[in-house]
Amino acid sequence: MKPKQLSTTVRVIHRYLGFFLAGIMAIYAISGILLIFRDTDFLKSQHVVEKKIPGKVNLNKLGNQLKIKNLSIDKVENDIAYFKEGTFNTKTGVANYTTKSLPFVLDKMTKLHKSNSSQPLFFLNVFFGVSLLFFVLSSFWMYLPKTTIFKKGMYFTLGGVVLALILIFV
Numbered sequence: 001m002k003p004k005q006l007s008t009t010v011r012v013i014h015r016y017l018g019f020f021l022a023g024i025m026a027i028y029a030i031s032g033i034l035l036i037f038r039d040t041d042f043l044k045s046q047h048v049v050e051k052k053i054p055g056k057v058n059l060n061k062l063g064n065q066l067k068i069k070n071l072s073i074d075k076v077e078n079d080i081a082y083f084k085e086g087t088f089n090t091k092t093g094v095a096n097y098t099t100k101s102l103p104f105v106l107d108k109m110t111k112l113h114k115s116n117s118s119q120p121l122f123f124l125n126v127f128f129g130v131s132l133l134f135f136v137l138s139s140f141w142m143y144l145p146k147t148t149i150f151k152k153g154m155y156f157t158l159g160g161v162v163l164a165l166i167l168i169f170v
Contacts, residue, residue, distance in 0.1 A: 010141040014134070021131055028128065031113035034106060044100040049086075053093045062088055066095055 001009070034043070053065050059081055063071030066088075074082045079091040086097025101107055115121045143150040 007141045007144075010138045014138040014142070017131055017134065021128065024124075024128055027109050028113060031106070031109040034102065034110055035113060038110075041100055043102055043106065045103070047099050047101065049095075049097055049099055051095045051097075053088075053095060055093070057088075057090070057093060059088075059090070062095075066097065068097070068099075 037043075051066065057065060059073055059076070062073070062081070062083075063069065068083075068085055071083055071085070074084070076082070076090070079089060081088040081090060083097070085099070086095065088095040088097075102110065112121060112124075115125055139153075140150075143153065
């Protein structure tokens, strides 16, 4: 393939892949911004949960049973274990606690963003990641290397790489 023909082909693929992935890029952008605030209550609503846990419960494993990360028992009085999110009655096995979650659609978007290889959507994440890498590489075919725009673009590329390295290592 001739260099001009390769350049044209890469530009066409870049253009239409960009249009095709516009929706998923928006989802990843929004969910990525939301994930920055995952340690806060930003946009989260509170839900009261009452859950009965059958059988004898080891208080050290209560967090696993209730699916509460880093659960810490503050005190136990009169068969009631108190923790930050609520209480657990050791006699009846009933836990009353509050959870906080994003609205349904935003919660689904962040779960898509955080999916891993054990989930069925991981193929979408791999495809998206490879596509983004293609966008990075194909952007260098948008302009001829001899042009002023390309040369200025290389300075911006170098600036972006330096900024990324600073953010990673500082």
